[in-house]
Amino acid sequence: MAAETVSAALTLKDIAREAGVSLATVDRVLHNRPGVRPDTVRRVQETIARNAFQPHVAAAELARGRARRFAFVMPTGANPFMQQIEAYLGEMSAWLSARRLGVELINTDVFDPSVLAVTLETLSGDYDGVAVVALDHPGVRAAINDLVDAGTKVVTLVSDVPSSRRHHYVGIDNIAAGRTAGALVGRLVGEKPGKVAIIAGSQGLRDHAERIFGFNQVMASEFSHLDILPLLEGRDEDDRSEQLISRLLDKHPDIISLYNVGAGTQGVAKALTEAGRERQIVFIAHDLTAMTRRLLLQGTLDVAISQNPGHEARAAVRVLLSLARNEPILSEQENIRIDILMRDNLP
Amino acid sequence: MAAETVSAALTLKDIAREAGVSLATVDRVLHNRPGVRPDTVRRVQETIARNAFQPHVAAAELARGRARRFAFVMPTGANPFMQQIEAYLGEMSAWLSARRLGVELINTDVFDPSVLAVTLETLSGDYDGVAVVALDHPGVRAAINDLVDAGTKVVTLVSDVPSSRRHHYVGIDNIAAGRTAGALVGRLVGEKPGKVAIIAGSQGLRDHAERIFGFNQVMASEFSHLDILPLLEGRDEDDRSEQLISRLLDKHPDIISLYNVGAGTQGVAKALTEAGRERQIVFIAHDLTAMTRRLLLQGTLDVAISQNPGHEARAAVRVLLSLARNEPILSEQENIRIDILMRDNLP
DNA sequence: GGCGTTTTGAGGTACGCAACTCATTTTGAG
DNA sequence: CTCAAAATGAGTTGCGTACCTCAAAACGCC
Numbered sequence: 001m002a003a004e005t006v007s008a009a010l011t012l013k014d015i016a017r018e019a020g021v022s023l024a025t026v027d028r029v030l031h032n033r034p035g036v037r038p039d040t041v042r043r044v045q046e047t048i049a050r051n052a053f054q055p056h057v058a059a060a061e062l063a064r065g066r067a068r069r070f071a072f073v074m075p076t077g078a079n080p081f082m083q084q085i086e087a088y089l090g091e092m093s094a095w096l097s098a099r100r101l102g103v104e105l106i107n108t109d110v111f112d113p114s115v116l117a118v119t120l121e122t123l124s125g126d127y128d129g130v131a132v133v134a135l136d137h138p139g140v141r142a143a144i145n146d147l148v149d150a151g152t153k154v155v156t157l158v159s160d161v162p163s164s165r166r167h168h169y170v171g172i173d174n175i176a177a178g179r180t181a182g183a184l185v186g187r188l189v190g191e192k193p194g195k196v197a198i199i200a201g202s203q204g205l206r207d208h209a210e211r212i213f214g215f216n217q218v219m220a221s222e223f224s225h226l227d228i229l230p231l232l233e234g235r236d237e238d239d240r241s242e243q244l245i246s247r248l249l250d251k252h253p254d255i256i257s258l259y260n261v262g263a264g265t266q267g268v269a270k271a272l273t274e275a276g277r278e279r280q281i282v283f284i285a286h287d288l289t290a291m292t293r294r295l296l297l298q299g300t301l302d303v304a305i306s307q308n309p310g311h312e313a314r315a316a317v318r319v320l321l322s323l324a325r326n327e328p329i330l331s332e333q334e335n336i337r338i339d340i341l342m343r344d345n346l347p
Numbered sequence: 348m349a350a351e352t353v354s355a356a357l358t359l360k361d362i363a364r365e366a367g368v369s370l371a372t373v374d375r376v377l378h379n380r381p382g383v384r385p386d387t388v389r390r391v392q393e394t395i396a397r398n399a400f401q402p403h404v405a406a407a408e409l410a411r412g413r414a415r416r417f418a419f420v421m422p423t424g425a426n427p428f429m430q431q432i433e434a435y436l437g438e439m440s441a442w443l444s445a446r447r448l449g450v451e452l453i454n455t456d457v458f459d460p461s462v463l464a465v466t467l468e469t470l471s472g473d474y475d476g477v478a479v480v481a482l483d484h485p486g487v488r489a490a491i492n493d494l495v496d497a498g499t500k501v502v503t504l505v506s507d508v509p510s511s512r513r514h515h516y517v518g519i520d521n522i523a524a525g526r527t528a529g530a531l532v533g534r535l536v537g538e539k540p541g542k543v544a545i546i547a548g549s550q551g552l553r554d555h556a557e558r559i560f561g562f563n564q565v566m567a568s569e570f571s572h573l574d575i576l577p578l579l580e581g582r583d584e585d586d587r588s589e590q591l592i593s594r595l596l597d598k599h600p601d602i603i604s605l606y607n608v609g610a611g612t613q614g615v616a617k618a619l620t621e622a623g624r625e626r627q628i629v630f631i632a633h634d635l636t637a638m639t640r641r642l643l644l645q646g647t648l649d650v651a652i653s654q655n656p657g658h659e660a661r662a663a664v665r666v667l668l669s670l671a672r673n674e675p676i677l678s679e680q681e682n683i684r685i686d687i688l689m690r691d692n693l694p
Numbered sequence: 695g696g697c698g699t700t701t702t703g704a705g706g707t708a709c710g711c712a713a714c715t716c717a718t719t720t721t722g723a724g
Numbered sequence: 725c726t727c728a729a730a731a732t733g734a735g736t737t738g739c740g741t742a743c744c745t746c747a748a749a750a751c752g753c754c
Contacts, residue, residue, distance in 0.1 A: 009414060009447055011710060022733045027712070035731060037721090054445040058408035059710035062739045067356060094675055098401040100356055179691040187649075190537035218691070302534075305692075310679045328441055332657045337694050340687035344526040344565070345652075347684055358740060369703045374742070382701060384751095406740030409709045 010053050019047040030055065057325065067100040070320050071123055072157075073116070073132040076107040079236075079263070080289050082133070084309035085157075091310075092317065103317065113137035120147060129153035129320035131170070134161045136206055153323035155316050158307075159207055167323050170316045172307045172336050174207045178214025178261075180338055181284050184303050185215075185257045186223035188282045194256030195227045197248055201236035201262030211261045211286075226257075234260075238267030245271035257282040266291050269300050288341055296343050304341040312336055357400050366394040377402070404672065414447040417667050418470050419504075420463070420479040423454040426583075426610070427636050429480070431656035432504075438657075439664065450664065460484035467494060476500035476667035478517070481508045483553055500670035502663050505654075506554055514670050517663045519654045519683050521554045525561025525608070527685055528631050531650050532562075532604045533570035535629045541603030542574045544595055548583035548609030558608045558633075576602070585614030592618035604629040613638050616647050635688055643690050651688040659683055 016026045021044060028036045029044040036044075047053075072089065074082050089103055096103055108119040110133050120143035123130055130147060134140055134156045144164040147154050153167050160169040185196060198215065200208040212231065219228055232248065234241030241264035249255060249271060258281050260268050265285040272278040278300040285292060288306045295301035315334040322329045341347075363373045368391060375383050376391040383391075394400075419436065421429050436450055443450055455466040457480050467490035470477055477494060481487055481503045491511040494501050500514050507516040532543060545562065547555040559578065566575055579595065581588030588611035596602060596618060605628050607615050612632040619625040625647040632639060635653045642648035662681040669676045688694075 013710085023711095024714095024734075025732060028732090031712080033713095037731065040731080052441075052444070054441055056409070056447060056710055057445045058405040058447075059739090060712075061405035062403070062409055062709090062741085063711040063713080065712080065739055088679070091677065091679070094399075094401060095677065097399070098404045098674065100403060100405075176691055180689065183689060183691050187535055214691075308684075314677075314680060327445065330438065330442065330661075332435070332438070333661060335694060337655075337686070338692035339684070340689065340692060342527065342530060342687065344523055344530050344561075345685035345687060347682060360740085370741095371704075371744095372702060375702090378742080380743095384701065387701080403740050406709095407742075409711090409739090410741040410743080412709055412742080 010051055012055065015044070015047050015051065015053055018051070019044045057327070060325070061099070067102055068128045068321070068324055069102040069104065069126065070129045070131065070317065071104050071106050071127045072316070073106045073108060073110065073119060073123075073130065075110045075133055081158075081263075081287050081309060084289075085313045088310040088313035089317070092314065096317070099321075101317070101321065110135055113139045116140050117143040120144065123147065124150045124152065127152055128324045129155070131155045131157045131316040131320060133157050133159055134164075134166075135159065136161045136163070140164075153320050155319050155323075157312060157316050168319045168329070168334070170312055170319060170334060170336060172338050174210035175214035175217075177286075177305055177307075177338050178211035178216075179218045180214075180340065181211065181259050181261075181303075181305055182215040182218030182223070184284055184305075184340070185259060185282060186219065186226065188302060189226070189256050191225075192256065193225050193227070194254050195229055195252050196257045196259065197229045197232070197245070197252075197255050198259045198261065199232040199234050199241060199244060199264070199268065200260075201264070202233050203231065205262070208261050215259060215261075229255075234262070234264045234267070236263035238264050238270075240264070240267070242267035242271045246275065249275045249277060255281060258284070260285040262286065265289075265295070265301070269295050272300060288339075288346075293346060296341065296346060299343070302342070306339045306341055307336050308339060357398055359402070362391070362394050362398065362400055365398070366391045404674070407672070408446070414449055415475045415668070415671055416449040416451065416473065417476040417478065417664065418451050418453050418474045419663070420453045420455060420457065420466060420470075420477060422457045422480055428505075428610075428634050428656060431636075432660045435657040435660035436664075439661065443664070446668075448664075448668065457482055460486045463487050464490040467491065470494065471497045471499065474499055475671045476502070478502045478504045478663040478667060480504050480506055481511075481513075482506065483508045483510070487511075500667050502666050502670075504659060504663050515666045515676070515681070517659055517666060517681065517683060519685050521557035522561040522564075524633075524652055524654075524685050525558035525563075526565045527561075527687065528558065528606050528608075528650075528652055529562040529565030529570070531631055531652075531687070532606060532629060533565065533573065535631075535649060536573070536603050538572075539603065540572050540574070541601050542576055542599050543604045543606065544576045544579070544592070544599075544602050545606045545608065546579040546581050546588060546591060546611070546615065547607075548611070549580050550578065552609070555608050562606060562608075573604075581607075581609070581611045581614070583610035585611050585617075587611070587614070589614035589618045593622065596622045596624065602628060605631070607632040609633065612636075612642070612648070616642050619647060635686075635693075640693060643688065643693065646690070649689070653686045653688055654683050655686060 012026050016023045026044055029041050109115045113135055117139040124147055130152055141161055141164040144154055144166050148165045155168045155170055156166050158171045203209050232244045234244055245268050283301050284303045285301055286305050288304050292304045319329055319334055359373050363370045373391055376388050456462045460482055464486040471494055477499055488508055488511040491501055491513055495512045502515045502517055503513050505518045550556050579591045581591055592615050630648050631650045632648055633652050635651050639651045666676055666681055
């Protein structure tokens, strides 16, 4: 009936005895400190591996004394998704302080590469880890690499800089998200032909561009009977998005689906409602907010494709902590999923 | 630019000084030990609250000495979903042993209430926490309540016993999952009329019954133009499911959708393929396995509705640990979502 | 005021490890 | 073989809490 023997809870002392060395030497090996012959290093490491020894994190954390500090570099402004991430960080405060972890929010203009780069440079040395909503730009890449070289653990959040040497990326694959949107549009409109409208904040934003790319990929290869209208750019603003969509709906009475790549969903929904076509048009947007939730429940919005902001906040903290402690990362746990949210599976 | 002051990392000693009592008294209050006047208790608690003091979990865990033991009571047999949960528990072993947590798997016949009840009774006293895939039955409920009364933390996993006094449920709302399936069937078949087939393992299984209930609810209220065929019971077996579906497809050439509530998806898919109708019929099933993944990629399966087994495994462990430590639970984190998985958002 | 009881204080030990010092041994180069 | 450098051992201290003991003080009751 039972299984798995309860391991005897070895300590460093046991490892030292079994390897035939002193505690000090085990400590040196464990922390890559110099002054140990390669032979001895190997012998100690083998003993550790053989016994699957894991240092007691509580003891290690306690002995370490110094508290760990992490910085979260987030965009200034009223982006609701980012605000949700910040809110979930706030909800973790008891969890964090019980572990003597300090998380500091640093708001900056992440869309200006030089400003972001300077902000990152100023962090060097002050933090054990940094999570950053990064723009993929040479200056930012260099700043990230400098941080890494200085021994700071770096995690990119929501938006990646794959060419940098950041330790981890916490966020979704936006091309796949765009493909998902495309597949849903194609599947939900059925077989009837018609026009599909697509509006984004800006093609210059990497995540938007990637989603558009994935969307078009699927539409072209699998739903070629649908006519994709030229991309509109609403700058993630409700008013502007509303105007653009209103005009478009007037011009094309045969629009059967609408994909909003970025923010401004409220404006788009308003245009749809005022044209009286909110139920006839398959409407797909991103992110779960109080507003998109309402739109899903009333049927204006058919699907919200989202990434879980709470998960991203916690994953970033956990990854930074694991990196700082030299613990392995549970990759399956920290992988952010592309959520398809409809009326009936709202969390 | 910056925000949040770094808290000064108070210790018990600081609390004692500020409250004007000794360390021993603070300790008594903190652990609800007797021998403290109500006045004093209040004063100490106020000081703790005022300073938002959190005991250092590392220090507490270290001082405690004794390792914590958790038991996972899981069904015997080859249920792939349960095996995935067990596999993810295995992947956590390093994480667990670094925290001196022992997790033991106990396989038993969870579908026989008396066997399950007896199994649970034998655990009393041996474990700090128990996670159990429970059947909702008076005997099981009583056994769970006994465990709770004995001070063991109890979490129901995947399948709940809401009438018991278990501390937490880790799993999805199966009615909502069934509703989601219904909405997807309705949306994906479009406006054309036709018959919808539904097959489950058994109506006697609570989770299957709930999914069927939710499914029918949505179909009746929103897609009444679709004709729901009588429920088939495949006992979660591939062979039997295949035979039932084959016969049904022969009999009804106008089936346009198929919902498999339980396991046996491989058999259903085989029947669909051999009838040559795998692309014409909207096929929705549950759980992500190597097989359903393959079926999604090749287009036989349109949607897999799933709950993340890794998440469930980790959430159960985290919840048990938080309960044992008297820490608050991050409810948003431990809430299991109903995942809609299609070809393009596979993890 | 004296008594027993309850409450509180003071202090110690232990947990497992990090980080350090300093003495001693081993090693390898000349 | 000698000697300096490298490697290792031995030991200490402290992290913040749990848990324990024993003595002292405060309290309530008659």
